Amino acid sequence: MSTSPNISCANCRISELCLPFSLSNSELNLLDEIIKRKKPIQKNQTLFKIGDTLSGLYAIRSGTFKSYIENAQGEHQVTGFHLPGDVIGFDALADKTHPGTTQALETAMVCEIPYDVLDQLSNQIPRLKMQIMSLMSAELNYNQRHLLSINQESAAQKLARFLVKFGDRLAERQLSSKEFQLPMTRTDLGNYLGLTVETVSRLLSRFQQNQWITLDKKFVTIIDHSALLQLTD
Structure with a gap:
């Protein structure tokens, strides 16, 4: 259940980025019931780290994050920067654990969507499942374009x-x-x-x-x- 009753998907100014498909009021109410609006995440605090079990996806309401992976020697490779409206956490869907770490670059706020409930809810709301697939595809395409840039430019x-x-x-x-x-x-x-x-x-x-x-x-x-x-x- 949401911990911030005055905030909902219906009145969120960046909801069109993480939920661009139009949902009915009843569908938005169902989504609001499962979303956890977490306390502020302070600068340098991790949202999740390598090896953490998948608990949910995270929609950024404010602030920015960076994601990185690291090798056995502890050397980091930054894999992305995330802005309000971005949804993060897809990296853990395959193995149900996060292969990297996501850290706040400044004080930030996120909405957590518990994965087990989201999986059930997306079967009730086909457009929500479509949106999750669309976000995953967009992230994959962005990463591919970045890899091309790194290698050729x-x-x-x-x-x-x-x-x-x-x-x-x-x-x-x-x-x-x-x-x-x-x-x-x-x-x-x-x-x-x-x-x-x-x-x-x-x-x-x-x-x-x-x-x-x-x-x-x-x-x-x-x-x-x-x-x-x-x-x-």
Whole structure:
């Protein structure tokens, strides 16, 4: 049962991202009955970690997260950054345990959808099952495109594409696509793009010198969007 009675899928401003298919009021009520709206997750706190048993899927209401896997030596590989409206936890569906860790980059709020109940409910609401499949497919496609970028693009292309796509994702949330805060560290950004932190810093400086962007600590302003797009092409 929801722990926040004043919040529901019907009045959530980002529900169209995690639930873009139109559900009836009765279907939304059924979903609200199983959703657990958890307490705030603080910066650097983990939502789940490698080896944890699958308990549910998580829809991000506010804040940002990063996901990473690690090898036997404890070296991390960042696999994704997640924004409000994203649904995470699909990585555990196959083996019912999480192969990686997801950690808050800032104070965040999530809605937990218990998996066992969700599985039953999705059989009652065909459009909900369709949405889960759609989200899984979108995540797979995004990861494939990222892998292609990592293997085939230059360092400058990788960073330019990331800035453009990050802005696009913010625009989907009715936020500015050209003025935004990067919540991740440059180390994490470089790790995700397959670049050293020195390369990330050098390229950001070059983009700024070219007057494509301005940078104030973590705050980015895209001045010449077309130049970044042209570089990615």
